[in-house]
Amino acid sequence: MARVEIENITKRYGHLEVVHGVSACIEDGEFVILVGPSGCGKSTLLRMIAGLEHISDGTISIDGEVVNDVAPKDRNIAMVFQNYALYPHMTVAQNMAFSLKLSGLGKDETRDKVGNAARILGLEKLLDRYPGQLSGGQRQRVAMGRAIVRDPEVFLFDEPLSNLDAKLRVQMRAEIKSLHQRLKTTTIYVTHDQVEAMTMADRIVVMRDGLIEQVGSPLDLYDEPANLFVAGFIGSPTMNFIEGAMEADIFRGTGGIECHSNLPAAFHGALVAGIRPDKIKLGKSGGPFEVLVVEPTGAETQVVVQSGDLQLVALVQGRVTYRPGESVGVTLDETAVHFFDARTEQRIEHLDRNLGSVSRQ
Amino acid sequence: MSKPSLYFSNSQVTAVRLIWMTVAAILALMTVFPLLWMVSIAFKGAQESFSPALLPSAPTWSNFVYVLTEVPFIRYMLNSLFVSVTVTVVALFFHSMAGYALARLRFPGRELIFLAIFSTLLVSLPVVIVPLFIIVRAMGMLNTYGGIIIPSIFNAFGIFLLRQYYLSLPREIEEAAVMDGAGYWRIYWSVILPLSKPILSALAILFFLANWNAFLWPLTVASDQKFWVVQVGIANFKSEYSAAWNYMLAASTIVAIPTLVLFLVFQRQIMDSIKTSGLK
Numbered sequence: 001m002a003r004v005e006i007e008n009i010t011k012r013y014g015h016l017e018v019v020h021g022v023s024a025c026i027e028d029g030e031f032v033i034l035v036g037p038s039g040c041g042k043s044t045l046l047r048m049i050a051g052l053e054h055i056s057d058g059t060i061s062i063d064g065e066v067v068n069d070v071a072p073k074d075r076n077i078a079m080v081f082q083n084y085a086l087y088p089h090m091t092v093a094q095n096m097a098f099s100l101k102l103s104g105l106g107k108d109e110t111r112d113k114v115g116n117a118a119r120i121l122g123l124e125k126l127l128d129r130y131p132g133q134l135s136g137g138q139r140q141r142v143a144m145g146r147a148i149v150r151d152p153e154v155f156l157f158d159e160p161l162s163n164l165d166a167k168l169r170v171q172m173r174a175e176i177k178s179l180h181q182r183l184k185t186t187t188i189y190v191t192h193d194q195v196e197a198m199t200m201a202d203r204i205v206v207m208r209d210g211l212i213e214q215v216g217s218p219l220d221l222y223d224e225p226a227n228l229f230v231a232g233f234i235g236s237p238t239m240n241f242i243e244g245a246m247e248a249d250i251f252r253g254t255g256g257i258e259c260h261s262n263l264p265a266a267f268h269g270a271l272v273a274g275i276r277p278d279k280i281k282l283g284k285s286g287g288p289f290e291v292l293v294v295e296p297t298g299a300e301t302q303v304v305v306q307s308g309d310l311q312l313v314a315l316v317q318g319r320v321t322y323r324p325g326e327s328v329g330v331t332l333d334e335t336a337v338h339f340f341d342a343r344t345e346q347r348i349e350h351l352d353r354n355l356g357s358v359s360r361q
Numbered sequence: 362m363s364k365p366s367l368y369f370s371n372s373q374v375t376a377v378r379l380i381w382m383t384v385a386a387i388l389a390l391m392t393v394f395p396l397l398w399m400v401s402i403a404f405k406g407a408q409e410s411f412s413p414a415l416l417p418s419a420p421t422w423s424n425f426v427y428v429l430t431e432v433p434f435i436r437y438m439l440n441s442l443f444v445s446v447t448v449t450v451v452a453l454f455f456h457s458m459a460g461y462a463l464a465r466l467r468f469p470g471r472e473l474i475f476l477a478i479f480s481t482l483l484v485s486l487p488v489v490i491v492p493l494f495i496i497v498r499a500m501g502m503l504n505t506y507g508g509i510i511i512p513s514i515f516n517a518f519g520i521f522l523l524r525q526y527y528l529s530l531p532r533e534i535e536e537a538a539v540m541d542g543a544g545y546w547r548i549y550w551s552v553i554l555p556l557s558k559p560i561l562s563a564l565a566i567l568f569f570l571a572n573w574n575a576f577l578w579p580l581t582v583a584s585d586q587k588f589w590v591v592q593v594g595i596a597n598f599k600s601e602y603s604a605a606w607n608y609m610l611a612a613s614t615i616v617a618i619p620t621l622v623l624f625l626v627f628q629r630q631i632m633d634s635i636k637t638s639g640l641k
Contacts, residue, residue: 073542085533099541
């Protein structure tokens with residue numbers, strides 16, 4: 001186990017800079033997820049930690065030692081790839097034993113370690129199979145086994161679940177999490193799926209365009225997003241945004257939305273109000289909003305409503321009787337509204353705590 | 362085949378199928394007939410060899426006996442076998458290394474080197490045979506196996522095909538090997554080479570056949586009968602003033618047998634190799 005420190009990391013391909021001086025610290029035994037849309041630099045960052053990409057600037061240290069110029073095999077890390085990257089011509093056992101064989105470990109010890117990893121992952125019966133004879137989930141497990149046998153200080157996962165079907169993904173998510181709880185190995189995990197990030201991580205690092213937008217625990221990010229991007233990225237269905245401005249102590253947004261708030265006059269410029277779908281209440285029929293789509297999922301129902309240019313998604317517990325085309329009223333839970341500066345996109349944060357009526361806490 | 366077509370009526374399908382089969386049958390006949398003719402003459406006596414009958418009037422083994430006993434034909438065949446196998450094995454080893462280097466390693470001038478190799482595909486052997494001969498002579502390799510084998514090893518086609526194949530391999534597998542602690546050589550030997558089995562076997566068949574059938578270069582470089590390969594041996598039945606066609610075609614029949622066996626054994630791989638290379 002080890003602490004991973006990333007200091008001012010920059011990655012350039014020729015003149016194109018894709019990671020702009022990123023710093024973060026992953027504590028010993030922590031499960032940290034790098035999340036962001038594709039092209040945000042999260043995989044590049046992971047590959048620099050792995051040693052598969054050259055670091056243009058800055059330092060990465062593992063367990064206190066700067067590893068910029070250390071070969072991947074000497075960094076004491078193991079990586080699980082998106083497409084599993086198993087060796088097709090080797091059996092499951094050979095796949096897992098390959099790194100041990102290269103490090104010159106004896107046969108008996110190798111067999112023990114492979115057997116141990118296979119037991120942890122439930123692969124004992126598959127040891128003599130070839131990757132081509134395995135299902136996606138089994139291949140994923142073998143890829144993890146290949147990482148476990150090395151007993152590394154840091155696990156790196158590069159979108160390991162993105163090739164699995166939805167059901168298997170949920171199952172593997174739980175498996176990876178319980179594996180981490182058992183082994184307590186520092187883990188850095190890259191994904192573009194915010195649900196994976198929310199459900200698995202101790203801490204989430206949200207990235208966009210080669211920069212870190214926010215770092216925090218899943219619920220911190222959900223409750224106190226630093227800016228519009230994080231607010232929109234974390235949470236499903238995504239947060240609703242309403243453009244508008246303060247008039248006296250009332251926020252007036254597009255679509256005729258009104259909401260009481262006592263933001264001080266200093267913040268009375270152009271604003272964006274953000275509200276989670278589950279904090280929107282749909283009223284009885286006859287309001288200014290028109291129901292567009294009703295998506296029941298059983299326990300809860302997603303209702304998309306529109307008024308003018310403004311579209312809102314409301315998440316309603318249980319079942320609803322709304323029909324598309326029906327008109328409804330909408331009320332916001334005023335204590336759950338976040339305000340963002342429309343120009344800087346930053347959340348007007350400190351105000352939350354001072355102003356009871358706006359605060360969510 | 363028995364499934365009814367979704368897009369065309371049955372009568373259309375039958376008509377088209379008939380046309381295709383007729384065309385295929387004519388083409389097949391055009392290809393096979395000369396071979397039948399070869400076998401036919403191989404069993405005919407010297408006087409009969411120009412008779413238009415496909416079936417010999419008095420079939421005889423004497424041509425084969427002559428070829429195998431009066432001429433060191435067994436020796437030619439062993440020479441051919443040795444040359445073909447050596448060229449194939451050595452060429453595949455070097456080609457796969459070159460292909461991998463050109464596909465994956467980064468070094469200055471890589472594209473230039475690849476272009477230079479690739480451009481040799483545009484030049485056929487007869488064009489360069491004189492300078493090649495001069496070089497081989499200067500190296501003192503006339504009338505040696507080395508002289509026959511070494512110039513045949515370089516082949517832009519194999520390098521090109523392997524490079525394209527390696528480019529199509531997922532990079533992640535190599536990266537996984539890097540993480541597992543493998544160096545370049547280990548990745549090549551333990552991961553890349555086993556993964557190239559299908560394309561290597563396809564190339565092996567193509568190379569073997571090409572060298573088994575090679576004529577011009579072995580003829581040029583080895584005048585000593587000890588080093589003759591089969592194709593040179595066959596051509597030698599044709600002297601300046603006459604040609605012993607019955608012997609020549611008996612020898613050709615013998616030479617065709619190994620390739621035929623090879624084809625029967627590796628039918629599927631050969632079809633695959635022709636499909637992947639898009640040649641022949």
